[in-house]
Amino acid sequence: MTAIPLGVPRRLVEFTLDGQEARVPEGSTILDACRAAGKDVPTLCEGDTLTPKNACRVCVVDVEGARTLAPACSRRAEPGMVVRTDTERARHSRKVVLELLASSVDLSTTPSVAQWIKEYEAKPDRFGPDAARVDEEPRVDNDLYVRDYGKCILCYKCVDACGDQWQNSFAISVSGRGFAARISVEHDGPLTDSACVYCGNCIEVCPTGALSFKSEFDMRAAGTWDEERQSETTTVCAYCGVGCNLTLHVQDNEIVKVTSPHDNPVTHGNLCIKGRFGYQHVQNRD
Amino acid sequence: MDLRFGDSKPTDEERAAVDALLGPPTSSWEGADRSDADLRWARGGREARDRRDQLLPALHALNDRVGWISEGALDYVCRRLTVPPAEAYGVATFYAMFSVRPRPATVLHVCTDLACTAGGASELCAAVEARLGPESGVQVERSPCLGLCERAPATLAIRAGESARLGVPPPGEFEDEAVRADSEGPGAAAPGDGTGKGRRGRTTLRATAVCAPATPDTAVRTATAPESAPTEPAPALAVPQTGAPDLTLLKRIGTVDPASLDDYRAHGGYTALRRAFELGPAAVIREVTDAGLVGRGGAAFPTGRKWQATAAQPDHPHYLVCNADESEPGTFKDRVLMEGDPYALVEAMTIAAYATGAHRGHLYLRGEYPRALARLTHAIEQARTRGLLGDDVLGQGYAFDIEIRRGAGAYICGEETALFNSIEGYRGEPRSKPPFPVEKGLFGRPTVENNVETLVNVLPILTMGAEAYAAIGTPTSTGPKLFCVSGTVARPGVYELPFGATLGELLTLAGVRDNLRAVLLGGAAGGFVRPDELDIPLTFEGTREAGTTLGSGVVMAFDDTVPLPRLLLRIAEFFRDESCGQCVPCRVGTVRQEEALHRIADRTGADAAGDITLLREVGRAMRDASICGLGQTAWNAVESAIDRLGAYE
Ligand SMILES: Cc1cc2nc3c(=O)[nH]c(=O)nc-3n(C[C@H](O)[C@H](O)[C@H](O)COP(=O)(O)O)c2cc1C
Ligand code: SF4
Ligand code: SF4
Ligand code: SF4
Ligand code: FES
Ligand code: FES
DSSP, X not given: OOOOOOSSOOOEEEEEETTEEEEEETTOBHHHHHHHTTOOOOOSSOOTTSOOOOOSOTTEEEETTOSSOEETTTOBOOTTOEEXXXXXXXXXXXXXXXXXXXXXXXXXXXXXXXXXXXXXXOOGGGGOTTOOOXXXXXXXXXXXXXXXXXXXXXXXXXXXXXXXXXTOOOOOEEESOGGGOEEEOGGGOOGGGSSOOOOOHHHHHOSSSSEEEHHHHHHHHHTOOOGGGEEEEEEEOSSSSSOOEEEEEEETTEEEEEEOOTTOTTTTTOOOHHHHHTTGGGGOOO | OOOOOOSOOOOHHHHHHHHHHHOSOOSGGGTSOOOGGGGGOOSXXXXXXXXXXXXXXXXXXXXXXXXXXXXXXXXXXXXXXTOOHHHHHHXXXXXXXXXXXXXXXXEEEEEOSHHHHHTTHHHHHHHHHHHSOGGGSEEEEEESOOSOGGGOSOEEEEEOOBOOOOSSOOOOOTTTOOOOOOOSXXXXXXXXXXXXXXXXXXXXXXXXXXXXXXOXXXXXXXXXXXXXXXXXXXXGGGOTTTTOTTOSSSTTTTTSOTTOHHHHHHTTTTHHHHHHHHHOHHXXXXXXXXXXXXXXXXXXXBHHHHHHHHHTOSSSOEEEEEEEOOOSTTOOHHHHHHHHOHHHHHHHHHHHHHHHTEEEEEEEEOTTOHHXXXXXXXXXXXXXXXXXXXXXXXXXXXXXXEEEEEOOSOGGGGSHHHHHXXXXXXXXXXXXXXSOTTTSOGGGSOEEEEEHHHHHHHHHHHHHOHHHHHTSBOSSSXXXXXXXXXXXXXXXXXXXXXXXXBHHHHHHHHTBXXXXXXXXXXXXXXXXXXXXXXXXXXXXXXXXXXXXXXXTTEEEEEETTSOHHHHHHHHHHHHHHHOOSOSHHHHHHHHHHHHHHHHTTTOOTHHHXXXXXXXXXXXXXXXXXXXXXXXXXXXXXXHHHHHHSOTTO
């Protein structure tokens, strides 16, 4: 999380990262250290504004002396630790995890994943044509956003964003277990019957496009969604005095969705229903 | 927190079930009539939120009474406890024993796990299903191991209904009383006292009945009339060595009346606790450490070190958790201890709490053990009445009490951190470690968690002294050990041997049959060994050296009539079913492994080679990258069958 550093400077932890001395402030994760050192470790469930659940396991690294691999996104660096990010063992796990994910859900709208699949030579097809998939119809039950759990990797980010980490609405949770586990509202009903307040913060953090704006969903269905042709403008929300930052995504002179910069120290990318969805009046040209 | 509850209302019966647990609601916010105070009152607030840990008991209350959990009922529970409905739905759908769809009041669980499969469970299940048509009002469910493997094939009937709250079950004869009705918390019900008006005007008492070994006949009878099911055999019948002079852990089983505190004391009960009070907490921990006691729950962690680490934590309160979840297929030793000698566990928990500075103990008991629940409920109440639990244990000014928590059908809840989440009213998903439980465990406080058998070992350590205890077994595996022997042997049951006996010696005791094909050591998370490996010493170091594990002490023997591929499929299916679903390697990996095993079910050699490579690669990632022990060990048994038994060659 980016925030204005306050308080006393933290002590530095010294440890070994891929054979090199690394020094990071106490409390930093191995991933923080990797990023500071310019190393690329793939991540899916990690999010810059949330405490990761370390559920996806694509970021695993080798820690000397440990029985299992460690999630770089969550394991804190400890003095004297010897960490390797690129061992055969770690690469193998990442490869298999990517295969398992890509064979079970639709990752077509997950940024970066195609490139990792190539880099790790993952072959999701090798589980055969009958491999079980999460084949769910997109749930379109309101005009604001769509839930397409056929794309969901169960990273828990939306649950955390809706729950105690940001929104405190607790409208969604994980139900069921094992391969049948799904994100759902109470009684697995439509969103409109739930506690959802349509802040859209869950869409903001969803790494796969399983949660998306109805506008984006419709345009993708119509084949008109084209990020190449989109421009982004960050401005200040005009509804109230808080002054949240809005990033307007504009394609062909129409606002197609609204996100919010995560590095804003006040909102960390969160908005309310008005800032997130209330943009129609801007483009009302009658 | 901004909670929104639905409009669906509970039925009177559902409301009564919840109120019986939580007491009547006090404000209109949680379902009472509106009063003047409500105008100045804001929901249950912090007080209600602090009762979140009542969520699982509340779900049990509904399931016990009505048989399933409706929308209105779930919403009512959420109001009472200020739990977000989406989260409560997530919890209710996590456990196998709950249903959020209407179902018949009676459910018959038929075990189709390893020992029962070897004992003809498929045929039993088919016969029972054929006899109990859709008209019978009984839902038949295939179940993972019910912890009755010595009496395979096993079934468990659970009928929802009103539970007469008539106090403790009659002390009565200990040998043979079947547990036919029980209820959560204080006051298990006596059978047959039908005071309550049940569903559809009939009196329906809640009933649970175990039937094992089951025939189609007895299983059907148990399902249709659990209150008159055949009597369950005494726990001592699970101990073939009963009466043998050199028993330590099992010595009282079959000789002591498990319903009588006096009889327990007459058999040496509570001398260990007295000794503990003489020694003081630090010296008790030293004894346990010097005795070399190592955890019997599967992970083999030194108990003394765990106790010391918890006792030393500055944060308070400290908690004690006894892990009596015992859902590892093939394990039933903890059940036999709890059913046959319940006061021993109560005493041992008191000592552990005293040593580690805890004043509350939670006994997390698997939901499928009705008799153990009744026996322990009774024992705890008696101990409380007699000043052996409560504010002033044995007049020593030390306060300690025990609360029983019933699990609801989830193997993963035996994992120590998942167990904390389950008690706290969250989904039984493991937490990532560090931090470890000794630092942040139950309710975020320092917690010591031990297995039933581990705790019971503390009694002989204190009565005979650390040195004498450590003289039993080998230098690194000290003391006596319980083994759960089942499968194709003449005398299945719980055996007690000093560490160091060989697998062959144990199997000889149990009456191994000819044509032994394979032995599963350590349960579904353990590994298979060959009939020519029977000289493996049963110690932590000996099994490790032999490239296998002792796990929780499971020894399942299979002769050559048992089809190996089917067993392996069952193991894969078990892990796929029981994965909590939190992490990808386990959630998807267990599915991919099961698929591969299906493909090669009757193939060998080159035909299976590709899928075996796949199994190995997925298995390796599961072992390395899964969050918890379930995913990390799910592939062990199948791998060992391929490597050691040459399955699919
Ligand atoms: C999936 C899983 C299931 C487990 N089930 C049990 C169980 O049923 N009973 C038990 O005592 N320990 C079980 N354990 C081990 C516990 O996590 C823990 O190590 C143990 O209760 C500690 O007690 P001990 O030190 O006395 O062995 C399980 C572990 C895992 C990973
Ligand atoms: S839109 Fe907001 S309230 Fe609704 S589910 Fe997403 S995070 Fe929760
Ligand atoms: S919907 Fe998106 S954010 Fe939520 S768990 Fe699935 S992938 Fe993660
Ligand atoms: S390994 Fe399996 S059971 Fe354990 S946390 Fe992961 S998904 Fe859950
Ligand atoms: S990014 Fe670390 S486990 Fe998902
Ligand atoms: S009770 Fe059926 S296998 Fe254990």
